[in-house]
Amino acid sequence: MQHPLVVIGAGPIGLAAAAHAVERGLDAVVLEAGPDAGTAVGQWAHVRLFSSWAELVDPAARRLLDAAGTWSAPDERAYPTGGEWRERYLRPLAQVVDDSPHGTVLYDARVTGVGRAGRDLLVDSGRESDAFVVHVQGRGGHRRMLASAVVDASGTWTTPNPLGADGYPAPGEREHAVRITYGIPDLADPAVAARYAGKHVAVAGRGASAQGVLIGLASLARRDSATRVSWLLRRPSVGDAFGGGDNDQLEQRGRLGQDARAAAGGGAVTHVTRFRTEAVVGQPDGRLTLRSVDGAEVTDVDEVIVVTGFRPDASFLSEVRLDLDPALGSVRALADQIHPDHHSCGDVAPHGHRELTQPEPGLFLVGMKSYGRAPSFLAMTGYEQVRSVVAALDGDLESADRVDLVLPETGVCNGAGAFDAPDALAVGGGGCCGATASGPELVTLGRRAGQ
Ligand SMILES: Cc1cc2nc3c(=O)[nH]c(=O)nc-3n(C[C@H](O)[C@H](O)[C@H](O)COP(=O)(O)OP(=O)(O)OC[C@H]3O[C@@H](n4cnc5c(N)ncnc54)[C@H](O)[C@@H]3O)c2cc1C
Numbered sequence: 001m002q003h004p005l006v007v008i009g010a011g012p013i014g015l016a017a018a019a020h021a022v023e024r025g026l027d028a029v030v031l032e033a034g035p036d037a038g039t040a041v042g043q044w045a046h047v048r049l050f051s052s053w054a055e056l057v058d059p060a061a062r063r064l065l066d067a068a069g070t071w072s073a074p075d076e077r078a079y080p081t082g083g084e085w086r087e088r089y090l091r092p093l094a095q096v097v098d099d100s101p102h103g104t105v106l107y108d109a110r111v112t113g114v115g116r117a118g119r120d121l122l123v124d125s126g127r128e129s130d131a132f133v134v135h136v137q138g139r140g141g142h143r144r145m146l147a148s149a150v151v152d153a154s155g156t157w158t159t160p161n162p163l164g165a166d167g168y169p170a171p172g173e174r175e176h177a178v179r180i181t182y183g184i185p186d187l188a189d190p191a192v193a194a195r196y197a198g199k200h201v202a203v204a205g206r207g208a209s210a211q212g213v214l215i216g217l218a219s220l221a222r223r224d225s226a227t228r229v230s231w232l233l234r235r236p237s238v239g240d241a242f243g244g245g246d247n248d249q250l251e252q253r254g255r256l257g258q259d260a261r262a263a264a265g266g267g268a269v270t271h272v273t274r275f276r277t278e279a280v281v282g283q284p285d286g287r288l289t290l291r292s293v294d295g296a297e298v299t300d301v302d303e304v305i306v307v308t309g310f311r312p313d314a315s316f317l318s319e320v321r322l323d324l325d326p327a328l329g330s331v332r333a334l335a336d337q338i339h340p341d342h343h344s345c346g347d348v349a350p351h352g353h354r355e356l357t358q359p360e361p362g363l364f365l366v367g368m369k370s371y372g373r374a375p376s377f378l379a380m381t382g383y384e385q386v387r388s389v390v391a392a393l394d395g396d397l398e399s400a401d402r403v404d405l406v407l408p409e410t411g412v413c414n415g416a417g418a419f420d421a422p423d424a425l426a427v428g429g430g431g432c433c434g435a436t437a438s439g440p441e442l443v444t445l446g447r448r449a450g451q
Contacts, residue, residue: 001148004029004104005393006134008111010037012085012379013367014153015093015105016058017386022102023060024394029145030097031136033110033154037094038086040157045083046186047212050256051379052079058383061093068096109138114150114363115319127321128361135316149362149393151386152317156310156368163204163306165234165276165293172280176288180280180304184209187216198226200300202290204277205307206233206241207375211260213305214269221268228268230298232275232290238264272298280304312369321359330372331356331365338374348381350405352388364389380405 005021007014010032021028032039049056054076065071071092074080080088097103113135116127132147160182164170173180186192197220203213214231221227233241242257242264263269275296281289288301312329314322325335333355337348356364366389367382384405392400 001026001393003131003146003148005149005151005390006031006132006145006147008114008134008150008152009033009040009154009367010090010094010105010107011040011153011155011367012038012056012058012090013155013382013386014151015090015097016061016383017151017153017366017390018097018103018105019058019061019064019093020387020390021393022097022100023064024390024396025102026390026394027102028097028104029147030094030103030105031109031111031134031145032105032107033158035107036086036091037105038090040155041082041086041090043082043157044184045086046081046188047184047209048079048081049085050079050208052077055378055380056080056085057089058386060387061089064096064100065089065092068092068099071096106136106138109136111135111154111316112137112142113316113319114152116360117144117146121319121321132320132362150364151389152363152365152369153367153382153386154313154369156312156372159311159313160306161308161311161373163277163280163290163304163308165278170277170279172282172288173277176280176282179288179302180306182306184212184307185216185305187213187220193220196220196227196303197224199302200228200230200287202230202232202288202298202301202304203307204232204304205309206235206238207307207309208256210307211241211256211263213307214263215256215259218263218266218268221266225268228270230270230272230301231264232277232298233271233273234276236274238271238273272296309373309375310368311373312365320363322365323359325372328372328374330374331358331370334370335372335374338371338376340374340376348376350381350384350403352385352403353392353400356385356389362393 004027007017007028007030010030014030015037018028018030036042053074074088094105098105111134115133117131117133119126119130132150134145134147134150136143136145162169163173163180187196196217201217203210203217214229217227217229242261264271275292277290278293279291281291283289288304290298290301314329323332324330325332328335328339330338334351353364356366356370358364366385368377370385371377384403388400
């Protein structure tokens, strides 16, 4: 390649892409907006993953780390926190990539634009052959970099969904931002817990992250009985939110569901179903009233925690040609298999460069971002994605088209869909998220469909 491969994001998948590249002797530059490897993961450092180390280390990354001789591999059976994932794996990996003669990792380097050098979206000529240009805002100001290929592994963490049920921030949501938190506060941290102790907290969302928040708040309520929680659900019932329990192949996630069920059933938590936030209104006493589209209200809210999922940021991809699913914003070829409304979790076929390729040759969306708004992404899926993509960029189609991945039954994907169709929520009832007792899908060495 005349120019380096540019990888956007030093998260687990971006760094894995870089590891595969340097292992193959391809020059790769990783651009990370944050100050360190795993910046996004670091923001949920206190959350324990539901995957064990065995599922969280990319094979090429492991080979690089082992070869460096300075890495002590974690116990494969243990379940790290986000913080441990970053400290024990992502940071050392970024270091060995950067130490490699083929790898560079740049921090405080935010990608603000990707395009074809000298050509905007409209121009056809040269799109197949000319270099990409990547606009980067960093310590030295704004600069352009040329790239032979671009792998966008920028995740979705920086663009959480709003509280507003229309998909836009509700009127009042921005104005009252001081009482609204997006994501998963570390309730084990006394300083953070103090913000919520003895308060009326509204929690919006029903996925694994929301459940983690409920567990934390229920524990807080045991210590401070004045703490109360309104759990806002768009659906008519809790449904299968707590997932597969003992049947969940991801054991830790099954346990999370069980703990969340206990937390949600405790006296501190009130379920508020069919609640779709239309407005956030300030009360004279400074607290908030949340109003639903049907006029229902939750009053006297001190704090709101919004855990309603994430969406991809395509704003810096406006000058490249994309083929994304119109609902999910995911790579279009994946949408049918990951849509939370109608896919059976666990049947995501392993996929690689052919599914991920975009109309803009040489550009790939990978990792969490490739799933758009779908919540069921697993790191091991991403590792397989970048193994295939980098092999294809290296011209090694034999390896790029080969698949060797065992996917666990994802069991519960906690999607946002079907909130008015209780029947669709029954476990095993055709919609997504019905936990099954079937074993993992074994996919072995073979060619992808259509090969
Ligand atoms: C709370 C939580 C728990 C999870 N638990 C599991 C689990 O147990 N098992 C599992 O397999 N998966 C889990 N996941 C899902 C997934 O594996 C992780 O989200 C993983 O971090 C995704 O990796 P990524 O590299 O695609 O994105 P990210 O980790 O989000 O990394 C993207 C990086 O890109 C950077 N970036 C963003 N925009 C730009 C830009 N414009 N320019 C430059 N850099 C940019 C960000 O700062 C970030 O460092 C979990 C996710 C969450 C949120």
